[in-house]
Amino acid sequence: xxxxxxxxxxxxxxxxxxxxxxxxxxxxxxxxxxxxxxxxxxxxxxxxxxxxxxxxxxxxxxxxxxxxxxxxxxxxxxxxxxxxxxxxxxxxxxxxxxxxxxxxxxxxxxxxxxxxxxxxxxxxxxxxxxxxxxxxxxxxxxxxxxxxxxxxxxxxxxxxxxxxxxxxxxxxxxxxxxxxxxxxxxxxxxxxxxxxxxxxxxxxxxxxxxxxxxxxxxxxxxxxxxxxxxxxxxxxxxxxxxx
Amino acid sequence: xxxxxxxxxxxxxxxxxxxxxxxxxxxxxxxxxxxxxxxxxxxxxxxxxxxxxxxxxxxxxxxxxxxxxxxxxxxxxxxxxxxxxxxxxxxxxxxxxxxxxxxxxxxxxxxxxxxxxxxxxxxxxxxxxxxxxxxxxxxxxxxxxxxxxxxxxxxxxxxxxxxxxxxxxxxxxxxxxxxxxxxxxxxxxxxxxxxxxxxxxxxxxxxxxxxxxxxxxxxxxxxxxxxxxxxxxxxxxxxxxxxxxxxxxxxxxxxxxxxxxxxxxxxxxxxxxxxxxxxxxxxxxxxxxxxxxxxxxxxxxxxxxxxxxxxxxxxxxxxxxxxxxxxxxxxxxxxxxxxxxxxxxxxxxxxxxxxxxxxxxxxxxxxxxxxxxxxxxxxxxxxxxxxxxxxxxxxxxxxxxxxxxxxxxxxxxx
Numbered sequence: 341x342x343x344x345x346x347x348x349x350x351x352x353x354x355x356x357x358x359x360x361x362x363x364x365x366x367x368x369x370x371x372x373x374x375x376x377x378x379x380x381x382x383x384x385x386x387x388x389x390x391x392x393x394x395x396x397x398x399x400x401x402x403x404x405x406x407x408x409x410x411x412x413x414x415x416x417x418x419x420x421x422x423x424x425x426x427x428x429x430x431x432x433x434x435x436x437x438x439x440x441x442x443x444x445x446x447x448x449x450x451x452x453x454x455x456x457x458x459x460x461x462x463x464x465x466x467x468x469x470x471x472x473x474x475x476x477x478x479x480x481x482x483x484x485x486x487x488x489x490x491x492x493x494x495x496x497x498x499x500x501x502x503x504x505x506x507x508x509x510x511x512x513x514x515x516x517x518x519x520x521x522x523x524x525x526x527x528x529x530x531x532x533x534x535x536x537x538x539x540x541x542x543x544x545x546x547x548x549x550x551x552x553x554x555x556x557x558x559x560x561x562x563x564x565x566x567x568x569x570x571x572x573x574x575x576x577x578x579x580x581x582x583x
Numbered sequence: 584x585x586x587x588x589x590x591x592x593x594x595x596x597x598x599x600x601x602x603x604x605x606x607x608x609x610x611x612x613x614x615x616x617x618x619x620x621x622x623x624x625x626x627x628x629x630x631x632x633x634x635x636x637x638x639x640x641x642x643x644x645x646x647x648x649x650x651x652x653x654x655x656x657x658x659x660x661x662x663x664x665x666x667x668x669x670x671x672x673x674x675x676x677x678x679x680x681x682x683x684x685x686x687x688x689x690x691x692x693x694x695x696x697x698x699x700x701x702x703x704x705x706x707x708x709x710x711x712x713x714x715x716x717x718x719x720x721x722x723x724x725x726x727x728x729x730x731x732x733x734x735x736x737x738x739x740x741x742x743x744x745x746x747x748x749x750x751x752x753x754x755x756x757x758x759x760x761x762x763x764x765x766x767x768x769x770x771x772x773x774x775x776x777x778x779x780x781x782x783x784x785x786x787x788x789x790x791x792x793x794x795x796x797x798x799x800x801x802x803x804x805x806x807x808x809x810x811x812x813x814x815x816x817x818x819x820x821x822x823x824x825x826x827x828x829x830x831x832x833x834x835x836x837x838x839x840x841x842x843x844x845x846x847x848x849x850x851x852x853x854x855x856x857x858x859x860x861x862x863x864x865x866x867x868x869x870x871x872x873x874x875x876x877x878x879x880x881x882x883x884x885x886x887x888x889x890x891x892x893x894x895x896x897x898x899x900x901x902x903x904x905x906x907x908x909x910x911x912x913x914x915x916x917x918x919x920x921x922x923x924x925x926x927x928x929x930x931x932x933x934x935x936x937x938x939x940x941x942x943x944x945x946x947x948x949x950x951x952x953x954x955x956x957x958x959x960x961x962x963x964x965x966x967x968x969x970x971x972x973x974x975x976x977x978x979x980x981x982x983x984x985x986x987x988x989x990x991x992x993x994x995x996x997x
Binding site: 392395417423425440449455498 | 591592596901903989993994
């Protein structure tokens, strides 16, 4: 039976203000381990809000998010931070690398924060990640010395540093040229193929079509779900049982 | 969260923002430096004054008085009896059996005791008449209970015995009466006919009121001026440690029954004024350090504002809120620590510079260098308060910045 990496049940996110607004409106979703899920939708549809909820960056108004079998609605902010540190890796449209630190130091950051590996092991892993992403020569450079594509690959390496179960990416290719976009998406595809779960928000329909599954969000609700033609049968089966 | 990581991020922030770091350090250094200078200056002048005071007067004085009027036998015997304003006819001036008391005290006193006769007198010379306090002393014992011998500018204590009716007067009084060593003056109580006395020595204690209003003679002459032969009305005690005077005075009074006054009690109004001054000085120094921490507050506010994206990303990566907050507090403490080191150096140099300045002291009537008290406690206390101020100054902007929801920042950037 396929293991579910990420599951949400009755997820609602409302913002209170002069006018209340529902960003996410009762979404049920199950993402099996190793699936590459693309979330698409028009601007303001709630796809990024859903992503932030899935990555525990934001807390739902209603509903439950279960990450690797662990319900998270009752967790304190500190416990949610611990889950983010160990189980989620984030990639954003803007790389958000720490500007004073080198590529290597940025990749080391989550591992040092986790603090379970020796300094030698952390260095080896960071170097290995950067090399595997084609940045072996750039490890000592600061973000302002790297191209946009290189920065985003460093951000990807940082997201992978603690071997998270889930990679959450918000428009990771939004600011990249075609070649870099292709490169970054290829890396995300590889990550999913190696068994890690990838959830990506994108505007690019062509890229979304390369995901195992695409969900289209409109007004905070899942409007349409599309599976890739050659998607893994066990994924569809798992999703079918969960949704 | 690994402290090394937080330190490393904090260190990177402060070393890549050199101008802001220098401004923060400068603020702390100024606060610490001037605090040390003020503390050294204020405490120096105070200690110098107290030292002169303690050197000039006995540490404990036993007078021929009781602390309270003894009750009458009838009062003690009958509850219904109420007596008031009753003159004690048995009370005679002087301390009874002074030699016995002194022998008894010497058996345990950490110091020495000497008898004296204290009275008031009028000294008359060349038409000038000045009321003074005359203390009759034993020159052989006086060296054990006062620093008078070392304060002599002209003559010696033993010269009192060599001249008929010899007296030792203060330098200020000598100037006032235009008296020189060897001159003859008239000395009287104001009631009897004055007697002729010879100035055999001049001293300078450093305290103007003493140098102007205190003279010394042999016990016999003081008794004559007082009109009470054979009387000893004061025992003066000098201790190895002046700070235990209060404790010793209490014990002496309990033992001998006569009122025993420590130098602290005798100058309680002055010490109280010093305590008030200390409080004011401490408040001013605290305000100086607090003011210097505002520079730190501004800098940390600026850094946290500039670093809001970093804060958001660190929180999104899973760093806890208080860990991120600690980064900025550590930055403030780093700036503060280096600022404190410079402040210590600045404080020392300022103290040294002040010690080169001479001023006229109206209390002593002399022009003396400013007294500076160098104490490690000034450096430790100013450093500790400065680092505390820096931590508190950083805490509030750091808390505000790290409370921001990362999604708000990330959405804003997107």
